Amino acid sequence: MPLLDVKNLSVNFNTLEGTVRAVQGVSFSLKKREIIGIVGESGCGKSVTVRSILRLIPMPPGEISEGRIMFNGENLLALDQKRLRGIRGSNISMIFQEPMTSLNPVFTIGNQISETFKVHQKMNKQRARKATINILEKVSIPSPEKRFEEYPHQLSGGMRQRVMIAIALACQPKLLIADEPTTALDMTVQAQILDLMLQLSDQFDTSILLITHDLGIVAQTASKVIVMYAGKIIETGSVSSIFKHPFHPYTIGLIKSLPRMGLRSQYGKKPLHEIPGIVPSMNENISGCWFAPRCDQSMDICRKVAPLQKYIDSDHSVSCWLFN
Amino acid sequence: MENLLQVNNLKKYFPVKRGVFKRTFGHVYAVDGVSFHLAKGETLGIVGESGCGKSTTARAILRLTEPTKGEIYFQGQNICKLDSSRMKSIRKKMQMIFQDPYGSLNPRMTVGNIIGDSIDIHKLYRGNRKKERIVYIMESVELNPDQIGRYPHQFSGGQRQRIGIARALATEPELIIGDEPVSALDVSIQAQIINLLENLQTRFGLSYIIIAHDMAVIEHMCDRIAVMYLGRIVEMADFKSLYGNPLHPYTQALLSAVPVIDPDTEGKTIILKGDVPSPINPPPGCHFHTRCIHKKEECEQKVPHLKPAGGDHFVACHFKHK
Structure with a gap:
């Protein structure tokens, strides 16, 4: 049984400008002692996803419209505030950015x-x-x-x-949620903090859900990666398969657009790969794939019907029409 | 090659005052004797952790904060001695891009006014010529000129940074100093802005000083790099020798701390002990000795100076000079 099992989670924020669909049908699970990294750009719903686990989103305007979050066989979304308080900080705890x-x-x-x-x-x-x-x-x-x-x-x-x-x-929690734990820190201090987090989680048998925008941190610490874009999971897989053989055009673009150390000395200066455009606003209503407007391989179907999650092999899945 | 900028022994101390009479009881040694030069068309990177004085150095070059000591030669002219009106005409040639694209734009001004303001201040163009110039600059930074009447909040983060760049370009500068110009941006937007800055550099023949903490960004953008620690440059070299053969223990730790996105690379991260000491009472001798793994007695007493270590490579460490 997985330690944490999130099924079809959807979170909306009702604002004056309309409903913002921050998280749309996100499912993933986390085994004991596993470290999963969630990556994505700002506004892709990664923080809202993990904050919903402990119901730390302001409600209203926030609303968990759908889904189930099973932790150790218990549905966290069905718990009352008192029981939830018993879990926060003892079984599941959180580290924030600031x-x-x-x-x-x-x-x-x-x-x-x-x-x-x-x-x-x-x-x-x-x-x-x-x-x-x-x-x-x-x-x-x-x-x-x-x-x-x-x-x-x-x-x-x-x-x-x-x-x-x-x-x-x-309290030696079973699950640690770390939301950009090192973003505000200096490079050498970041290395100290990551090292410390890994050491202690190993000592206490703690699983980690690590949210970051830094692909390098995920590659160095996690075993599994979840890539999010506009409130949805678009690709998941083991760290080695995601970084060596990414399938989704967004993941590929993201990895290629990063300047990498050593590349320039080796191959000379080349312009960085760009993903054109910007992340769509979450209160837009886009039918089809949300990445299609920025995708250089988009087809007719991409703009009409949203792609389903498809498993390429046992631990690598992608939501893209190119592979359906 | 002619040097566009030459900085000699630049120092900036901020007095720390306390008590009823605001007596000065100490100084923050923000920049403590920094020297470097910048050739025309070159990009110099300044890296270091927060509080190491990289932003103060940049601000002192533009005299946005008065240097305590030292000389700054811009196009052969010592600008530290200029009065404010002469300085204004020089400042038109040196512009700055800031980190926070939202905080550095006036929310009540339209894009056209933001860019036009610096044209007005330096009395460059008027009337229709000014309008044409604004449109031209907006096009150069890939903003849609139809949006000239919009306000900063109507743009995304990446577009706001483009406005910041457009404002800097408006006065036809020779030197642009970017203080963490891409660190607040998302990965996919960061790549767009980096490419834009490089294109503008070749197109307008600009020289850059780029301040950043991201070692990979610095390697990609800069020809030469200065590594700062607590107000001093500890190592300076061209990008190839700095990244291929870092000499100072601090540079080595800094480079090893960068998380690489290849999961097979076994991290040989050098974990430094402790934090950066306070710049109010920096440790004597080599500032880095409190965290250095190779520390010897000498390091606690004698200040190491930046000395050549082969070619264009300079390092300030007692044990790295051959």
């Missing part, structure tokens, strides 16, 4: 981490303090006893993200 705004500026670091232990593991103050200092050591924060008393503004960006990881992994 380490400054996701920590509360008026509470100490120690206070915010030990809260997790007090709420979910019913520890008393002394035991929670001990456990907190222990986890601060695990995320390699120097002099944890001193840091325990400090406030978020006294820490650097990388340190704050370590604190976020400490909070997220405090």
Whole structure:
């Protein structure tokens, strides 16, 4: 049984300009100890998808119109708020992009981490303090006893993200959702944080759902990739098959449009591959494939009927008429 | 080749004031003795982590912030000594593109006004000639001139960056400084803007200084690259030798930290310890010694200077000079 099984998830936002169909019929599953990367450009629905798992989207205007999210055999969408709160932070936890705004500026670091232990593991103050200092050591924060008393503004960006990881992994969750965990960080700090995340998840047997726009990060950390475009999954597969043999014209374009280190020294300077146009606005009503207007291989049928997901082999699927 | 720009020992310190009397008790050493040159038609890349002084360097070159010390020669003229009206005529030849294409455009001005404003300020064209010029520039950056009356919020992120580029081009500059010009953009849009910048460079004979933190973008765009750490250049070389043979331990770590999209490449990432130290009280000697794996006693005391290490390759490290 997969740890997490998302079936046909659709999320709408009802705005004054009409309904924005942010996520349209997304299905995927995640096994124990697996690391899946979700990639896509801004506005493709990757954040909304994972936030719906913990129902962290504002409702209204948001609305989960369809779908089922099974976690450990339980439908998360059917749970009441109280049960859901028990799961948030203990079985499933989340790391966000902005380490400054996701920590509360008026509470100490120690206070915010030990809260997790007090709420979910019913520890008393002394035991929670001990456990907190222990986890601060695990995320390699120097002099944890001193840091325990400090406030978020006294820490650097990388340190704050370590604190976020400490909070997220405090209860050794089964699933960690990391939404662009290193986007706001510097290169060398990004390498530290990714390394730390992988190490700890290995230690605690945690599965990771990693959202990023950086294809390089996915290639280096995940085992499976989900490529999203305009609210839909357009291609999924193992990391090696997606990066070596991408099928969907969008995935191919995305990989080709990235400048790669070493290419210029080897082959000389060539213009980068471009995907023409821009991502469609999500309140448009496009029949057929949403990528068709930007696709250089689009056919008549692409503009009329939406393509279905088709398995090329057991672990690689693509939604494109070229392969149907 | 003639140098368009020559920067000698540029320094910018920001005083840190505290207390009732606003006494200066220290300085932020944002840029601490930076020297480099830029030939005509060349692209120089400046890389480094946040707080290393790359943006301050760029702003000091345009004198958007007054340099504390140092000389900046633009077309052979020391611009640090110019008064504001003479500076204005020079500034027309050096323009800047910013990172946040939304925050750097006035939301109440139409595209035509945004581009036309710099033409007005420098009194380049008037009336119909000005209108023609605006249309011409919009076409060069691949914006539809019919949208001349639209406001920034009616454009997508990539198009807004095109407006930012159009505004910089309006004064017919020689030098364009791009401060993270593509880092806020999505991958597919980033490629469009990079290609556009390269096309404009050949078409108008521009010279670029590109500031970025993405090592792959820098390699693609730049002929020569300066790596900065805490206000100093630690290594400078042409792109081939910098990427093929990085000498400074910091450059090596920076390059190894780039996630490669080939899943078979086994990451030999050098994980540095700790964070970048505060530029208010930077570590003595080599600024990098607190995180360096090859640190020796000498590094804590003596400041390494940028010295040639073969050809056009310069490095500031005590152990890399032959």
